[in-house]
Amino acid sequence: MNRITLQGRVYQTVPGFEDHLKKELGTPKACWGSLFLTSGGGPVFWHQNCWLEPFRLEFDSIGEAASALREIQRNWAACLFTQFRRGRLIASKLPTISVRPRPFPWPIPEAPMGAWTLLDPHTMIASARCSSPFPGGFIEFEEDKLAPPSRAYLKLWEALVRLCRLPGPGERCLDAGASPGGWTWALARLGARVISVDRAPLEERIAAMSGVEYIRHDAFTLKPEDIGPLDWLFCDVVCYPPRLYKWIEKWLASGLCRNFVCTIKMQGGVDGGSADRETADFETPKRFAAIPDSTVVHLCYNKHELTWMKASP
Ligand SMILES: C[S@@+](CC[C@H](N)C(=O)[O-])C[C@H]1O[C@@H](n2cnc3c(N)ncnc32)[C@H](O)[C@@H]1O
Known part of the structure; x- marks a missing residue:
């Protein structure tokens, strides 16, 4: 041998x-x-x-x-x-x-x-x-096929399992890009207080869950001072990665949030291909990964997207 x-x-x-x-x-x-x-x-x-x-x-x-x-x-x-x-x-x-x-x-x-x-x-x-x-x-979770309004909660579960950290009862969370409410459902079930922000509505039964407050708004025009101190910031907004990065920079500078889980939505192919196709952004994930104490991964439940996670030490 x-x-x-x-x-x-x-x-x-x-x-x-x-x-x-x-x-x-x-x-x-x-x-x-x-x-x-x-x-x-x-x-x-x-x-x-x-x-x-x-x-x-x-x-x-x-x-x-x-x-x-x-x-x-x-x-x-x-x-x-x-x-x-x-x-x-x-x-x-x-x-x-x-x-x-x-x-x-x-x-x-x-x-x-x-x-x-x-x-x-x-x-x-x-x-x-x-x-x-x-x-x-590879990980697969036992799914709840009835209660959550979308399957997006599975990537949130995977991120939290990988972080070995859960939002605890009463912790204050912002869920940006929350509609129809899969992540909000998962967070509210943990007992967290959730501020759910989206331009589209939450499903009514999710908005009615204990601890959930819904704000109809563009998440990126909300300043950290408008929201106040958070234990967790979650973001699943569909947007170009640099827009998310700029917003996260403001939150980091404010010092108002300790833990982050954000989906970096990638658009386009590897080389753009035909004239109407975009080239995926390979640079912004590197900027996210350079943020101290953070990591960028492709979760099993991610599709054409990556996940940036940062947990307080
Ligand atoms: C992938 S879905 C989110 C799914 C959600 N995490 C769930 O678990 O059900 C993306 C959401 O981003 C929202 N969105 C897009 N641009 C936004 C913005 N600037 N501010 C707030 N929400 C936005 C869309 O309305 C959409 O509901």
């Missing part, structure tokens, strides 16, 4: 957004299915998972491969693009990883989640440390 540390990181693409990752990475050192090995460089946001300490393992038998992983730690998720049968046999010799839908809130287990793939019958690429705490970078 031979184990070699690989220099760099392995990025797993977001299905449907492979071009976005390629654009961020430039020319990778190697490409294996949905995985790209790169030597590093600038920030990379369009990935489902990043393998932080990749290594290459050459092995003789299925049992040898499985025990090499087991010796490192318990949790390993397969990310196969070839050698499916052999991969399943290796996986069957590893501790089971549950991928069933999770209730909310779901505390992320403390034990690290590794990832591995096979290049051929005797070569594995693996990493014990990954950017995502979820198996294969």
Whole structure:
């Protein structure tokens, strides 16, 4: 058996957004299915998972491969693009990883989640440390198909689970771009006080929830002093990323809010393509990521958008 540390990181693409990752990475050192090995460089946001300490393992038998992983730690998720049968046999010799839908809130287990793939019958690429705490970078929640007025609450749940932080009972939250009310519903259920701002109305039963106050307004023309101190600022407004950044800069400068979860809506393709298509904004997410104590990620429940999160230390 031979184990070699690989220099760099392995990025797993977001299905449907492979071009976005390629654009961020430039020319990778190697490409294996949905995985790209790169030597590093600038920030990379369009990935489902990043393998932080990749290594290459050459092995003789299925049992040898499985025990090499087991010796490192318990949790390993397969990310196969070839050698499916052999991969399943290796996986069957590893501790089971549950991928069933999770209730909310779901505390992320403390034990690290590794990832591995096979290049051929005797070569594995693996990493014990990954950017995502979820198996294969993927989480699914037990959905409430009746109460919330939209499925948008799922990305809020995912963001809060990743932050390991919840708005507590009585905490003051602003929900900008709140209509029809999925995020407001999720926050009010936690017992938070929610100021919901949108130019469109909230669903009536959401507006009537305890702790919810609705303001019909353009969120970006509301100044921090108009709203006052907040524990959390949430924003899911559909807008160009620089507009959101300018507004968030005002909130940061005001010092009136401690925690932030904002969707950065991306419009356009990677290179613009035809004359009527826009090119996606790859620069503003970098400015968000440079804000201290914050991170920009592509959540499993994000589509053509990223999420910026900042929690008070
Ligand atoms: C993706 S939807 C929000 C969905 C919501 N988070 C939920 O969970 O149901 C985006 C919302 O942004 C609102 N919006 C767009 N521009 C806005 C602005 N300048 N100020 C306030 N709301 C705005 C739209 O009316 C729309 O309701």
